[in-house]
Amino acid sequence: MLARFAIAALAVFASFGVAAAQDGGKVKVVASFSIIADVVRHVGGERVAVTSLVAPNADAHVFSPAPADARIVGEADLIVVNGLGFEGWLDRLVKASGSKAPVVIATRGIKAIKTEEDHGHGHKHGHGHQHGHKHGHKKSSKHDHDHGPSDPHAWQSVRNVMVYATNVRDALIAADPDGKDAYEANARAYLGDLEALDREVRDAIAKIPEDARRVVTNHDAFAYFAAEYGLQFMAVHGLASEAQASAKDVARIIAQVRKHKIRAVFLENISDERQVRRIAKETGARIGGTLYSDALTGRDGPAPTYIDMIRHNLRTLQSALMS
């Protein structure tokens, strides 16, 4: 009995990082935040147990891990992160937890939008500069600790999340080869849903009059959505939600809103809304509603899954910009 256990344990150790040390038959996947977790849940289906480090409705920019998080990471078979410098706290957490699980970067192969400056104070006007710059992230988890030169909010484009899903599928197959067929089938179904969602967004945006396609948000999280679907976003704060606004930024946005007669400004679920409310009051623009940028809501909220989130944002944009 003991010998058998020892052999089994050896086998597990020998194959760390490749075969899954399975617990209750499920592959333990740790995702950095709620949107990644949702993608993993869809592709992994029944075979995986997903934990999200940053809770729904919480802000990954200012997340600080607790010891319990290190334990979760330590027990993981696979760690999936967004990359592009979004999870600056992750390297230290993985090191501290002693985890040997492979770290998969979901944005691998995505055309990253370059930012003009680190922590830019919202100088970007949505259409962002799209250099055809492939981000060949190395397999090691060494990436920038803060928002580097690339905008990390890649999931705002449904096309990009289709890349996420493929990356997650390949990583799951590598970690748990027995589930290959299941993962491929799940991924195929999910990619189909995303494809339909992508079309839905394009159709809906096309119906919004072109001169009304301008919006103001709190932090600069929608550059990918803007580039993919042709909307203009202006943000009070820069890429990182914690950057402080200057009087110059706020004045510039107010001037823009007045000049272009922008009709609606939007709140976000993870951040302080006082600044956006002030801008709305001062310009007469309406509060168009809440957009979900960097985190899903809980089960009862309007955006419990990624697809729900995009649909919710789309409906909110539509109703505010078309009226």
Next chain:
Amino acid sequence: MIYDWLIAPFAEFEFMRRALAGVLALALGAGPIGVFLMLRRMSLVGDAMAHAILPGAAIGFLLSGLNLFAMAGGGLIAGFVVALTAGLIARSTELKEDASLAAFFLISLAVGVTIISMAGTNIDLLHVLFGTVLALDNETLLLIAVNSTVTLVGLALIYRPLVLECVDPGFLRSVSRAGGPAHIAFMALVVLNLVSGFHALGTLLAVGIMMLPAVAARFWARDITAMVFIAAGIGTTSGFAGLLLSYHTGAPSGPAVILVAGAIYAGSVLFGRVGGLVWNLFPGRHLEA
């Protein structure tokens, strides 16, 4: 040209006018408070009290979101509890006031951080830490204005015992029992000002607009009354100039205000009439002039 630089930002944008009103009201109340803190050798107490307030405000925030009254109320309660208990212990035991304050603000901070972590959310609390002077709504402005009014009236009421306690506490104790109550009232005013500063500039910067004008004023007057007026003047000037700096250069607004106050302090250290470095080094030449 001068109009464009100094007036136009405020004429054009309402949020600039609101920011100016908030910062001016804040500086008027906080400057005099800072002078008394400095004279009582409690310059760093403001910093400690700001930490003591923070958990209270954070608890209020967690209980009812970005509700001004919950956050201000939580901050006030936490600040009063710390100031009162520290004051009582200082007056009834051997422990000095700054030492007991240090103990209490650390306890308060630990309690706050624990509660925030246990609640499990980490909504952008940095915005709670650093107030948004550019997004002052009516309630916040009203809160700041009420606090400043109460501060100035309160200071006028306890002015005599407060000045006496700064200058000669032994004499005050021999002629009157007003020292203790005056001190407690004064600490309450400190807390009040930090709470309103916290909504305009954020906790750390709230201490800045309280202490920097006060320590700068020390270089311009020997008389307490004059010092109080100079501190209020330096505070309001920094508020005005800091907002313009933020408007024209794009520097974040809260730090910009404090940086201007810091520059005035540096200038005062060098050129202040009372004990400024230049006057100390070259007394003869300046006396001739």
